[in-house]
Amino acid sequence: MSEAKSQTARYLALHSDHVVARSFWIATFALLTALGAQVEIPLKPVPYTLQTLFVLLAGALLGARQGFLSMSLYLFLGILGFPVFASGGFGIAKLLGPTGGYLLSFPLAALTVGFIVEGRKHIVWLIMAMIAGLLVVFACGTIQLAAVTGLPLHEAFVGGFLIFSWWDLLKLGAAVAIYRQLREKASSP
Numbered sequence: 001m002s003e004a005k006s007q008t009a010r011y012l013a014l015h016s017d018h019v020v021a022r023s024f025w026i027a028t029f030a031l032l033t034a035l036g037a038q039v040e041i042p043l044k045p046v047p048y049t050l051q052t053l054f055v056l057l058a059g060a061l062l063g064a065r066q067g068f069l070s071m072s073l074y075l076f077l078g079i080l081g082f083p084v085f086a087s088g089g090f091g092i093a094k095l096l097g098p099t100g101g102y103l104l105s106f107p108l109a110a111l112t113v114g115f116i117v118e119g120r121k122h123i124v125w126l127i128m129a130m131i132a133g134l135l136v137v138f139a140c141g142t143i144q145l146a147a148v149t150g151l152p153l154h155e156a157f158v159g160g161f162l163i164f165s166w167w168d169l170l171k172l173g174a175a176v177a178i179y180r181q182l183r184e185k186a187s188s189p
Contacts, residue, residue, distance in 0.1 A: 014061060014182065022066060029058040029070040030077065033106070034084035045098045045149060046160050047086050048167050052137055055106045056130045056175040059113025061182060067110030075103060101144025102137055102160075109133040126179060130172050138164070 013021055036050035059067035078084045078094065085094050085103065095103055116129035138161045146156035 025062055026066055026070040026073060029054055029062060029067070030073040033058070033071065033074045034077065034082070037084060037086045038088070040086050042087075043163075045145060046102065046141070046164070047099075048164070049086050050171065051086075051102075051106070052109075052134065052168060053171040053175055055109050055137065056113055056133050056172065057178060059110035059133055060117050060126060060129065060175070060179050062110075062114065063118055064111045064114030067114040068107045071106035071110045074106060078103070096148075098145050098148045099141070100148070102141030104144070105137045105140035108140070109136040112136050123176070123180070126176060127172070130175055134168050134172065138168075 014025060016022070033051050033054040036052075036054045039050045041048035055067075055071060058070045061067075062070060074084060075095070078090045079092055081090050083090045086099070094100060110133065113129045113133040116132060117126055120126075142153075142156050142160045145151065145160040146153045149156070151159070
């Protein structure tokens with residue numbers, strides 16, 4: 001590999017301290033979350049998407065601070081009018097609507113995952129961190145869903161939390177596998 005390619009690879013490494021690499025990965029995970037929103041199985045009032053897969057990975061791979069910044073960037077892009085939310089949605093109205101609590105929780109969920117994972121190597125911590133991140137998403141989402149739609153909390157819990165448990169367990173398993181593969185690759189010479 002040439003010296004220039006080697007230096008570029010170092011600058012863009014996932015765990016590089018270089019500001020270019022950090023900025024690149026923050027933006028990349030924001031864009032991956034936007035793409036995950038477009039992989040959608042329509043369901044009312046909340047669709048199935050792949051967004052939380054990337055929220056979990058952003059927190060675990062980028063750490064608490066950068067994961068938080070990445071998901072904040074994702075929300076900011078949506079507020080600016082980029083169609084980054086499910087069904088090509090965008091704008092402040094989307095954040096104030098029935099699914100807004102889920103979206104608004106993404107920075108906090110990534111922060112939670114990153115905070116729990118930082119400095120811990122065992123897979124149990126990774127799984128616990130990702131479960132905690134999902135609980136943040138579903139608690140915030142369910143509360144806003146109930147508040148905006150007027151659904152009783154138990155109905156919002158069933159329609160905005162329980163219905164997604166199987167789907168999010170699949171995404172959690174995928175996130176753990178992806179994380180472990182990327183960490184293994186990053187630690188090998």
